[in-house]
Amino acid sequence: TSYVVYVNLIGHESVIPFLNDPLNRVGLNIKELSIASSEKVVWFEVSDLADLFTTVQVNDVFGAILLGIFAGLGGRSMAWMVRWAKTQSRTDHFVRRVLLGGAALAGLAFASDLLFDAPLTIGPGFQAMDWVVNPSNGLGLIALLFGLRMAATIVTLAAGGVGGLFIPLAVQGVVLGQFTGQLLGSDRPGLYPTLGLAAFLGAGYRAPISAVMFVAESTGGSFVVPALVAAAVSQLVAGKSSVAEHQHSVRLGHLERRFTLPVTSALDTDVMTVPPDATVAEFMYLHVLGRRERSVAVVDGSLYLGMISLTEVSTIERSAWDDTTVGSLLSEEQPSARPGWSLRDTVVAMEKADVDVLAVTDAEGAFIGMISADDILKLDEILDETGG
Template identity: 40%
Template sequence: YLRAFHDPEYPVRLRAFMGRMAAAVTTLGLGGPMGLEGPSMYGGSALGAMMQRRLPKAFRGADHRTLLVAGAAAGVAAIFKAPATGAIFALEVPYRDQMARRMLLPALVASASGYLVFVALSNVRPIFTFQTDGSATFEYKDLAGAILIGICCAIGARTFSRLIRYAKGFTLRPIGLRVVLSTALLALLFVICRGLTGESLTIGSGYGVIVWLAQEHTIWLLAAVLVLRCLATATTLAGGGVGGLFIPLVVGGAIVGRGVGDIVNPLNPTLYVLLGMAAFLGAGYRVPLAAVMFVAEATGQPGFIVPALFAAVAAELVMGRQSITTFQRSPEGSS
């Protein structure tokens, strides 16, 4: 999506989407710690780009990326059942520190449409469920805790971003070597995690990790699971696995948030898990607004938006110019 956004010559085809979807389903089906939002976003953007190419008269004078962005927004909104997140993410992710504002209305309409179609076929329940009141209050010390979470998540996101870039560089190696090494390393990480936690937390998209965080754990165990999850995601990517990094960032943030929360305010662990989700995701993709909105929509906890904003801003400032994707551009000279 980002390559096509910045390079009009880069082809985004529906035929390629089918292959990517099959690869993503295979990756996740085999336990790869990735997310389905990548293929969903690619499919939506490919469909939008194809429609705009086929109907040039209807979009005369419009930006050539209008339906590309709208399709990407619809894909994210549908897979996460989060319409506002889909629109904001598609507009926010192409640039560091800026949004592609001219596509706002098409993105909003497509995002809402994608959400409505998806929930009509499934349900409207948030993808994450927490046993707490969505209107729950927070204390002033939690705002300081939010800033601390933002700093910690930015450090974690910077490290994870470097790890992902190294893993992508490893994909230039022969496929046979990559598959053998990645399979062996994933098996080792799985055994280590099972030995430490008794759970299979290094495989799967990560929803099980969120459930696991509802229990009390030592800081060192949380740190170990975070490292193991990050290594497992990078290893899957290096081995040729296909999937999104949205959910891995969310899961990493949840772990960091739980650890900080146990130190700052152990009586309100859910708040800090949510703050970590927003901060880590916002820092990794440089999308603070989309990250905060995602927490509100995907968890049904809008009462935590204010401290989440503090966490996301702190993470954005500490993150610097790092990003988990190499296709994101600086806003200089952009529209």
């Protein structure tokens, strides 16, 4: 995929050193270097490495700095939107989410077809890159394509679409690079799209070295120095943001690692529930006094209806316990966790609802089990792990 992208960037007359000639790596032609007596050793002089820097122009370095700033800001924005979209994909109403997402993608494709004579917002992006490297395209249309493709990626993720982000980030980088190159009036075809790919991909995934090595092997080393500058600047601007939610800049502590576990790691499925037609007196005597349970799930058959606790019971008089059902005391908003959540998602939901216990249900509302803040934290395990 990487080499196909490079062909699209440079044009039909491009030469891909590593693909066309495996002995040519990062601008060093091994066949032309002196070979020692042992065929396993390749000798070369400092002057051979100088070829990597002789084609570097001062304007390219300043352009790479500007592109790195753009890519860092773009990568930071896209990382935030990707995290938001993944949060939306975990919400209920699967059918409505898919229908709205499909309609939005169709609208973006229709708008793209009107603007660019092709639905450039859908597909892997090769057609979009072919279009964007055409020097006759204006800056406004290039900027619009950048926004439309980013919107299409976010809509897909928010609707629950499955797929990687490598190619979307790479295409965004190519579009941004071409925009910067035309903005600066560059006359070097393929330079800025390639630098944009490295800078945006490195900023989005927090992987600058991998992105620069891609440029090195694809271009024979001629763009290495500007790519290093663009990738370094984009890293500084992007900060700790990443489109990968499990990527961390530092080693996590025991509690932080625990929050990344799935909700099923602390789920208790062996719990007692109460039917909605049970009286408050039965709840108080059987569960609160008999089992020391502060909150109990109200379940009708397998359908979860809500949570009954002492907070709801405190709103009625003691004399009304025998005549009041627990189902009549349930509030309209009953938060619940999903099996696909992490423990961090569960803690956030508990804080928003101001509760320390949540029911876990499937997408249809069927009751699965309970999870409590005490089970999530497990203070005794944390103290043993940290030596406290």
